[in-house]
Amino acid sequence: MVRLPLTPEEVERGQRLGALLRRARGKRSMLDVALDAHVSPETLRKIESGRVATPSFPTIAAIADVLGLSLDAVWADISRPGPGVEPAGSGHLAREPLTA
Numbered sequence: 001m002v003r004l005p006l007t008p009e010e011v012e013r014g015q016r017l018g019a020l021l022r023r024a025r026g027k028r029s030m031l032d033v034a035l036d037a038h039v040s041p042e043t044l045r046k047i048e049s050g051r052v053a054t055p056s057f058p059t060i061a062a063i064a065d066v067l068g069l070s071l072d073a074v075w076a077d078i079s080r081p082g083p084g085v086e087p088a089g090s091g092h093l094a095r096e097p098l099t100a
Helices: 008-025 030-037 041-049 057-067 071-078
Strands: none
């Protein structure tokens, strides 16, 4: 299976996810969090560093649960557009209304 390259928006969202998880982890060790979430420490490290911008849902759900984060809060935090990024559905690629 060929995987398509990530869009800049996906890369940015992955970086925001990594930063959120690092902040939520606080002083807890990466090893402890990873083991409690049943993921490898390397996987957690890659997610926190933004190297894995689109981790699987079960992985994020497990890590969020260990860190006491709601998935709604995680999604709200990471899906906010950064400075200079237009929300989805705006701009020149937005659908134009049909005219008769």
